[in-house]
Amino acid sequence: MPRQITAFSNPLIKRVRLLRDKRHRKDEGLFLAEGLRILTEAREAGRLPQYLFFAGDSGNHPLVQALVEATEAAGGEAVETNADILSKLSGKDNPGAVVGVYPEFGVALSDLDRSSASIWLVAERLRDPGNLGTILRTGDAVGAGGLILLDEHVDPFSVEAVRASMGALFTVPVAQASWDAFRIWLRAGPGQLVGLSLDTEHDYRAPAYAAPTFLLTGNEAQGMPDFMAAECDLLVKIPMLGKADSLNAAVATAVMAYQVLGQHGG
Amino acid sequence: MPRQITAFSNPLIKRVRLLRDKRHRKDEGLFLAEGLRILTEAREAGRLPQYLFFAGDSGNHPLVQALVEATEAAGGEAVETNADILSKLSGKDNPGAVVGVYPEFGVALSDLDRSSASIWLVAERLRDPGNLGTILRTGDAVGAGGLILLDEHVDPFSVEAVRASMGALFTVPVAQASWDAFRIWLRAGPGQLVGLSLDTEHDYRAPAYAAPTFLLTGNEAQGMPDFMAAECDLLVKIPMLGKADSLNAAVATAVMAYQVLGQHGG
Structure with missing residues (x-):
């Protein structure tokens, strides 16, 4: 059962917002991705977020449900939130339904x-x-x-x-x-x-x-x-x-x- | 002889900054372009700015001089200013040496x-x-x-x-x-x-x-x-x-x- 966060002052929200900054990404080894299309692409490629934020009113969308389930099954946390917080996290006036926080990866x-x-x-x-x-x-x-x-x-x-x-x-x-x-x-x-x-x-x-x-x-x-x-x-x-x-x-x-x-x- | 403007509060600076907004562009029929390469390309294509802003310390650059001369010869105004103002006009931390204000154009x-x-x-x-x-x-x-x-x-x-x-x-x-x-x-x-x-x-x-x-x-x-x-x-x-x-x-x-x-x- 996803927890709910609707306060800007929540420490996790503050921490995730900082990932827009390169130094914080490198310190945490985490990065942000947003939007149902991109997160679904990631899921199909086997990449799941450590934190998944989704708008409460989109929780019934089958692709959002699939992301929530897959995130939780892989040990990540799904967080129900609202459009204002998603907008804050993504930096867009019109945020998508989901924002994910992923571990950075790469190949030698x-x-x-x-x-x-x-x-x-x-x-x-x-x-x-x-x-x-x-x-x-x-x-x-x-x-x-x-x-x-x-x-x-x-x-x-x-x-x-x-x-x-x-x-x-x-x-x-x-x-x-x-x-x-x-x-x-x-x-x-x-x-x-x-x-x-x-x-x-x-x-x-x-x-x-x-x-x-x-x-x-x-x-x-x-x-x-x-x-x-x-x-x-x-x-x-x-x-x-x-x-x-x-x-x-x-x-x-x-x-x-x-x-x-x-x-x-x- | 170009006039100098170094105050953010100058009415022309305020007016030009507003051209970043579509409504003001349409009201004025003017738009912004920035950088020596782009403004030189425009000059070579026969387009000269109504206002040309250039950094005082770049005034000796031959391409800046060519722009100043062509702008004044065509009845536009060249304005000597500084990097802070150029940065404000262009919205970039590292502005180019020049910003131009051009009449919008188009073809039917x-x-x-x-x-x-x-x-x-x-x-x-x-x-x-x-x-x-x-x-x-x-x-x-x-x-x-x-x-x-x-x-x-x-x-x-x-x-x-x-x-x-x-x-x-x-x-x-x-x-x-x-x-x-x-x-x-x-x-x-x-x-x-x-x-x-x-x-x-x-x-x-x-x-x-x-x-x-x-x-x-x-x-x-x-x-x-x-x-x-x-x-x-x-x-x-x-x-x-x-x-x-x-x-x-x-x-x-x-x-x-x-x-x-x-x-x-x-």
């Missing part, structure tokens, strides 16, 4: 099985949480083996990244590594490193891509540094006919990933 | 020349300003004739949309119309209406697209209504291998647009 490079997928996404110094979430959605759609985040990057467990991923954070493995660690791991097995660049004449539609293909996208503002470009087995360019000088990083990653997927017969 | 359907481009982007009930800006960047990159926004949609002149467009708002014509007005205009001339859909078996790589191709993207959460799908000459689907059920709308638009661009020989 050494635990990735590169033979499990023909496309892998790699992003270096990714800064925008919306781009990170969007790239995860693309990774899910193209069946990527995972997303590898290099060097200093935005937190994949930020509220904005989780929201933009629409649940793909729970379905696409995310590894975080330094460039050096990645390079050593990459070269210890098969894999073609393909960099997206503005400084090349190779059209992205021309090459034959070898699986597993590792697609490297550079920092939004600066692109990738020269030493990374030099390490790539192939640099390719998406043609741009316009006046502005680049596509959005998440968009470029997707256009490229679908090109590779098409070649690999997906 | 009847003024679009459909023979001027082989790809046109059409979005119905687009809700997210980041998606709108990102679609404009894609439109710029693929050489789209313009973006046509149907029915009730997010304001293309919102601070977030302008920022996400990275200047493409100034280079890609944007028309706003009802579905009915669009349908009548479309059918009064040549044009293939291609809808992105999850409810079709046609892979987006299979068809031959006829120029001018009008790519219709549906609302982020609901997709397009049945009556729009029924009007499309072709419905196509981007394959999705994953567990989540859809790509981001701006990403799907871009994958599709590059497929068409490739066929048209771009």
Whole structure:
């Protein structure tokens, strides 16, 4: 039987609200996700929250019931609350019916099985949480083996990244590594490193891509540094006919990933 | 000689800050853009601000100087200010060196020349300003004739949309119309209406697209209504291998647009 909390001053509510801040997420090893679609996606991927907050008037919804039951069965706590508290927790005027607090997770490079997928996404110094979430959605759609985040990057467990991923954070493995660690791991097995660049004449539609293909996208503002470009087995360019000088990083990653997927017969 | 303003209480500063709000934008017919890259893009596209705010310590930057001169030559006013005020105007902790206040613009359907481009982007009930800006960047990159926004949609002149467009708002014509007005205009001339859909078996790589191709993207959460799908000459689907059920709308638009661009020989 879920307990009820309707007071902003409740210590658990205060604690959960602080998870909007990166430092508190790292201290607690917990993060926030919101909305029935994302939490259901998580449940189907086998991820259950430590705390599940749901609006009292949504308790009869079958997907909310399924979340409450699964959370309690896994040892987590379901908490009945109201729209005001959910709004406070999610930071949105129109909160969804549920907010979940999950343990952070992740995978080490050494635990990735590169033979499990023909496309892998790699992003270096990714800064925008919306781009990170969007790239995860693309990774899910193209069946990527995972997303590898290099060097200093935005937190994949930020509220904005989780929201933009629409649940793909729970379905696409995310590894975080330094460039050096990645390079050593990459070269210890098969894999073609393909960099997206503005400084090349190779059209992205021309090459034959070898699986597993590792697609490297550079920092939004600066692109990738020269030493990374030099390490790539192939640099390719998406043609741009316009006046502005680049596509959005998440968009470029997707256009490229679908090109590779098409070649690999997906 | 630019005047200086360094007081938050200055009436112009107060007035400009209010442009972050849609109602005030519509009342004034003005909107905000920020950052040297975007304002320079605008200048090169022939759009100059009514008011240009620049940080005093950036006044020697050649691009800032070019903006100040062009703004004054066009009858606008350049105002020297400081980082605190720029931060207040832009709503960012780290503001760029410049903020501009521009008259809103737009183009009527009847003024679009459909023979001027082989790809046109059409979005119905687009809700997210980041998606709108990102679609404009894609439109710029693929050489789209313009973006046509149907029915009730997010304001293309919102601070977030302008920022996400990275200047493409100034280079890609944007028309706003009802579905009915669009349908009548479309059918009064040549044009293939291609809808992105999850409810079709046609892979987006299979068809031959006829120029001018009008790519219709549906609302982020609901997709397009049945009556729009029924009007499309072709419905196509981007394959999705994953567990989540859809790509981001701006990403799907871009994958599709590059497929068409490739066929048209771009």
